[in-house]
Amino acid sequence: MGQADLSGTVAVVIDVLRATTTITHAVANGADSIFPQLTIEDAKSQHASKPTALLGGERGGKRIEGFDLGNSPTEYSREVVSGKQILFTTTNGTKAMQACRAAETIYIASFVNLTALCNELAEHETIQIVCAGTEGEITREDVLLAGAIVDHLIDGAKSIECNDQAQIATDAWQEAKTGLTATSLAQRLKVSRGGRNVLRIGLEADIDIAATLDKFSVVPRLDPKTWEIRDSRNMGR
Ligand SMILES: O=C(O)[C@H](CS(=O)(=O)O)OP(=O)(O)O
Ligand SMILES: [Mg+2]
Secondary structure (H helix, E strand, C coil): CCCCCCCCCEEEEECCCCHHHHHHHHHHCCCCEEEECCCHHHHHHHHHHCCCCEEEEEECCEECCCCCECCCHHHCCHHHHCCCEEEEECCCHHHHHHHCCCCCEEEEECHHHHHHHHHHHCCCCCCEEEECCECCECCHHHHHHHHHHHHHHHHHCCCCCCCHHHHHHHHHHHHHCCCCCHHHHHHHHHCCHHHHHHHHCCCHHHHHHHCCCCCCCCCEEEECCCCEEEEHHHCCC
């Protein structure tokens, strides 16, 4: 949310629908590494030096012509991605990752690994949460997860300082979490801007998946030097 100088910070990138949810599925299902690519051309040109890598991603929500995979979490099953490198480009998510390039550490966030992610974030003094949004606009699904992360960190800390944007997100989440079920969260995601886009292309099930809390315990982390995403547990500090 907003523009901030991320140099040397711990950044957390959120694109609930669907890039960061899909990446978390890929990492949880044993992908070797995921390389976020800003453009289709970048992905294709990297493929020349990584010919065994899978090409994944979307434009307009749909799989890119000539690519192996789209942007649905279900496509990134263990059978398909285990041990594989993946070159991945999406409309909003991989742009948000690019915007974090100056950060020292970049986490990839989703509801499907919320608790594991927050346990790791709690070790850091200051974090910057970056919501991808949809085509430059703030989207509710990303704001809700930002709020859920802050709420989680507040629960586990003596005191926490938030800027106004983080507080607004936390207020939104605290309102949503009263009587929360997977169905009620999915319903909120479906009426968001990103949710409406996903519904328009007939992929409602992807939203239900994105609204599943704590399905995984992996914490995908993007190394700003090598520009690859792996499970944080397999990376050095
Ligand atoms: O594939 C997605 O869900 C979106 C594109 S759209 O909003 O559906 O057109 O991409 P993402 O980068 O994951 O927001
Ligand atoms: Mg999105």
